[in-house]
């Protein structure tokens with residue numbers, strides 16, 4: 001059976017609680033399905049990051065964390081992270097606007113992405129974004145031109161593609177030579193501080209090799225490649241003031257061993273810190289992933305073809321990761337965790353076989369109307385949801401001790417139809 005993945009989730013009198021709030025009570029008050037987040041878990045994860053690197057790196061040489069808000073971009077969450085002193089990594093102009101609404105200044109945000117449009121670049125420059133992380137030479141030239149038209153100087157990091165393996169799945173590995181991201185070292189050397197690019201200030205290099213990285217070795221190899229490039233650029237007289245060494249820290253999805261952050265911090269201390277640059281990191285999933293649960297109800301228990309199906313009221317449109325990546329998400333019941341272990345195929349109501357969360361998963365025996373939670377739903381879950389089958393987006397709830405707040409209300413059918421009928 002699956003385990004609980006946060007110390008802030010606990011069975012009290014056979015009823016699963018997030019911090020001090022009963023999920024049975026929450027389901028009654030707000031309905032299902034819904035995303036539930038633990039503020040204490042988010043706080044712990046930010047502190048764990050600060051401590052892991054703080055303990056190993058010398059004083060005054062701590063990394064700056066730019067939370068990759070693609071993982072979970074709820075404005076209330078962003079506001080809280082702002083209070084905790086975390087900055088933002090964004091990948092689209094909408095994310096930057098979320099950041100502004102949450103109280104971040106443009107200079108607290110950086111922006112990545114291979115397809116920045118003219119309009120987006122203009123908006124980033126208007127907002128004095130800390131850095132545009134550049135992924136191609138045509139983009140670099142476009143930024144230079146737009147900055148010139150605006151009478152601005154664009155701060156830029158060149159994104160290195162270090163050609164290393166990283167990331168749990170092929171679809172979320174980003175640092176191999178054949179991936180669409182970043183630039184090779186020779187291309188960066190040829191273009192860094194190019195004399196004709198008068199409206200660009202090259203502040204340094206960035207890199208992000210993938211997501212849900214579970215081995216220190218991928219980080220170490222990536223760090224060695226970027227450090228070598230810093231040496232080559234400096235030998236040519238270039239200034240490299242900042243290194244953004246990406247995110248990707250893997251989290252626990254089941255009963256497996258975790259990435260040892262202390263060893264990643266040691267790799268940063270040994271390879272990156274001696275270069276004397278400002279150090280930036282972009283964790284997303286690590287901060288939010290295990291703070292979230294998808295609370296759902298069993299609509300039917302169906303027995304057919306020798307299998308037992310748990311048919312839930314949530315579906316692949318609310319949590320796409322199992323369908324898209326074959327990702328594992330732990331599932332546990334809200335009540336009666338000690339009932340007889342039973343094997344289930346856990347599915348949603350959508351008319352596709354791909355709408356399956358788990359096959360042959362052992363859970364305590366469940367009945368129609370019982371509640372359960374799908375874990376690790378704090379990152380890449382609400383933000384990847386869709387309206388497929390005209391299913392409204394779910395509410396997001398932030399639990400804080402004894403209290404909870406609805407930080408996004410449930411979408412209504414009227415919300416959905418309005419976009420089509422008011423035209």
Ligand code: LLP
Pocket residue numbers: 068070071089112172174208210211212213246247248249282283284285286321379380
């Ligand atoms: N920085 C850059 C440039 C990125 O592209 C990403 C994630 C991050 C930072 C943050 O990575 P994290 O620390 O969260 O691993 N939808 C996929 C994950 C896609 C990640 C894309 N880039 C999933 O559900 O697993």
